[in-house]
Amino acid sequence: xxxxxxxxxxxxxxxxxxxxxxxxxxxxxxxxxxxxxxxxxxxxxxxxxxxxxxxxxxxxxxxxxxxxxxxxxxxxxxxxxxxxxxxxxxxxxxxxxxxxxxxxxxxxxxxxxxxxxxxxxxxxxxxxxxxxxxxxxxxxxxxxxxxxxxxxxxxxxxxxxxxxxxxxxxxxxxxxxxxxxxxxxxxxxxxxxxxxxxxxxxxxxxxxxxxxxxxxxxxxxxxxxxxxxxxxxxxxxxxxxxxxxxxxxxxxxxxxxxxxxxxxxxxxxxxxxxxxxxxxxxxxxxxxxxxxxxxxxxxxxxxxxxxxxxxxxxxxxxxxxxxxxxxxxxxxxxxxxxxxxxxxxxxxxxxxxxxxxxxxxxxxxxxxxxxxxxxxxxxxxxxxxxxxxxxxxxxxxxxxxxxxxxxxxxxxxxxxxxxxxxxxxxxxxxxxxx
Amino acid sequence: xxxxxxxxxxxxxxxxxxxxxxxxxxxxxxxxxxxxxxxxxxxxxxxxxxxxxxxxxxxxxxxxxxxxxxxxxxxxxxxxxxxxxxxxxxxxxxxxxxxxxxxxxxxxxxxxxxxxxxxxxxxxxxxxxxxxxxxxxxxxxxxxx
Numbered sequence: 001x002x003x004x005x006x007x008x009x010x011x012x013x014x015x016x017x018x019x020x021x022x023x024x025x026x027x028x029x030x031x032x033x034x035x036x037x038x039x040x041x042x043x044x045x046x047x048x049x050x051x052x053x054x055x056x057x058x059x060x061x062x063x064x065x066x067x068x069x070x071x072x073x074x075x076x077x078x079x080x081x082x083x084x085x086x087x088x089x090x091x092x093x094x095x096x097x098x099x100x101x102x103x104x105x106x107x108x109x110x111x112x113x114x115x116x117x118x119x120x121x122x123x124x125x126x127x128x129x130x131x132x133x134x135x136x137x138x139x140x141x142x143x144x145x146x147x148x149x150x151x152x153x154x155x156x157x158x159x160x161x162x163x164x165x166x167x168x169x170x171x172x173x174x175x176x177x178x179x180x181x182x183x184x185x186x187x188x189x190x191x192x193x194x195x196x197x198x199x200x201x202x203x204x205x206x207x208x209x210x211x212x213x214x215x216x217x218x219x220x221x222x223x224x225x226x227x228x229x230x231x232x233x234x235x236x237x238x239x240x241x242x243x244x245x246x247x248x249x250x251x252x253x254x255x256x257x258x259x260x261x262x263x264x265x266x267x268x269x270x271x272x273x274x275x276x277x278x279x280x281x282x283x284x285x286x287x288x289x290x291x292x293x294x295x296x297x298x299x300x301x302x303x304x305x306x307x308x309x310x311x312x313x314x315x316x317x318x319x320x321x322x323x324x325x326x327x328x329x330x331x332x333x334x335x336x337x338x339x340x341x342x343x344x345x346x347x348x349x350x351x352x353x354x355x356x357x358x359x360x361x362x363x364x365x366x367x368x369x370x371x372x373x374x375x376x377x378x379x380x381x382x383x384x385x386x387x388x389x390x391x392x393x394x395x396x397x398x399x400x401x402x403x404x405x406x407x408x409x410x411x412x413x414x415x416x417x418x419x420x421x422x423x424x425x426x427x428x429x430x431x432x433x434x
Numbered sequence: 435x436x437x438x439x440x441x442x443x444x445x446x447x448x449x450x451x452x453x454x455x456x457x458x459x460x461x462x463x464x465x466x467x468x469x470x471x472x473x474x475x476x477x478x479x480x481x482x483x484x485x486x487x488x489x490x491x492x493x494x495x496x497x498x499x500x501x502x503x504x505x506x507x508x509x510x511x512x513x514x515x516x517x518x519x520x521x522x523x524x525x526x527x528x529x530x531x532x533x534x535x536x537x538x539x540x541x542x543x544x545x546x547x548x549x550x551x552x553x554x555x556x557x558x559x560x561x562x563x564x565x566x567x568x569x570x571x572x573x574x575x576x577x578x579x
Contacts, residue, residue, distance in 0.1 A: 203472075
């Protein structure tokens with residue numbers, strides 16, 4: 001590498017930045033499809049705002065339908081961005097360089113999508129700002145003992161810190177993009193790169209900042225989904241009120257987020273011809289993270305059931321039996337198959353290195369993790385204490401439209417990211433290549 | 435009057451830098467531009483540790499204090515006992531304080547980086563000269579005394 005360093009760097013820049021060139025027809029087709037889903041999302045939400053929450057399937061006893069399922073699912077997806085960027089950076093895991101930019105972008109987009117769901121869930125969504133602590137004419141403050149307020153702080157902190165981390169990582173690369181574009185784009189990228197020149201002073205402080213941001217973001221990986229889990233665990237609803245929820249949710253979030261990274265990066269690598277930089281070895285590293293978190297999640301499923309059995313609490317035991325053989329049993333067994341059984345195949349090295357297999361597996365895990373959130377929320381609420389208060393929940397077309405539309409929003413923003421910003425952290429790959 | 439040395443690979447750049455320092459060129463006269471952070475340079479030029487750690491510490495500490503102070507202020511501003519819990523409920527307020535520790539720590543660290551690195555830089559934004567992927571040493575020979 002020593003002899004041809006500059007040539008390699010030039011080639012790297014050319015390959016990565018070619019992804020930002022004029023889009024082809026397949027890109028427009030993908031963007032058109034995801035944007036149409038986004039439009040469906042907007043129409044469904046608009047209709048719900050006009051008509052009220054009666055157009056959903058939410059009612060007694062299930063007051064938290066798939067909107068809250070989606071919130072937890074998308075916050076979970078957002079998690080691996082920080083894991084791959086911050087945690088793996090601190091552990092000096094070299095395979096992170098091929099995924100961190102995509103994972104960070106995915107984090108930002110997923111939090112934006114997630115943050116909308118509690119607002120969508122509100123009957124009068126235009127009052128959402130009441131969740132924020134601000135001086136007001138009612139002289140009242142928010143209740144800081146409420147897990148919902150913790151959520152506001154945890155998720156918004158996560159969004160802001162992730163955004164700063166994402167932007168800081170981009171600064172040297174934006175200066176590279178500036179060199180390769182002309183006209184108004186050059187001016188825009190010049191401003192966005194803050195006038196970065198790669199001087200010693202800049203690199204020394206940059207390096208420290210990056211390390212501090214990684215150190216700040218790492219506890220966030222643990223705290224944000226712990227706080228989300230406490231939305232449930234702080235209540236006395238059977239199936240929710242358990243101390244295992246925080247680590248269980250954190251592991252699940254990393255599991256689902258890692259799967260989504262694979263779902264995004266495997267096709268992206270092929271379409272943008274980045275095989276040289278995102279190698280199969282690096283995918284194997286991610287596959288190991290997926291397998292490891294699958295084992296933790298599976299362990300949590302077993303322990304959760306064990307706690308209920310050992311507690312001798314009929315309500316706890318009843319809800320776990322209900323999940324397995326009750327009205328939502330199909331969702332439960334999908335969850336077990338997708339999250340616990342199918343990922344075990346990753347013990348086979350050949351499968352860990354087979355990208356088609358990894359892509360299909362990642363889809364299964366996404367389905368499994370969404371099912372897990374559905375299973376936790378819906379089954380517990382529909383089968384609480386008193387049999388006369390039990391009831392079933394079926395999502396309406398509006399809810400399904402908003403759920404499917406959220407994927408449209410996610411992929412639309414992701415496709416826009418592909419064309420506006422470099423998809424690989426070029427400066428870090430250069431450093432790794434030395 | 436300045437002298438510029440540009441290199442295609444890191445090792446030649448480091449060799450030249452070591453040679454310059456040994457020949458008596460002071461670190462203050464040397465400006466470097468590299469395509470990525472070359473850690474060895476800090477050792478060769480005996481660069482002082484970055485002051486970023488102070489910004490990080492002040493940010494984190496101010497976030498912790500703000501988190502507790504704000505939550506405690508609000509309950510005394512309008513005291514309502516909810517769920518029979520004490521007004522100053524330390525465990526839930528710790529969650530807010532924790533979030534603000536991270537938030538303030540990250541934001542103030544970022545501000546510190548901008549100050550220490552002198553960014554945004556108009557000179558850098560409007561610069562036309564590019565070192566591209568070369569490792570560059572510029573020696574400033576001007577007597578500034």
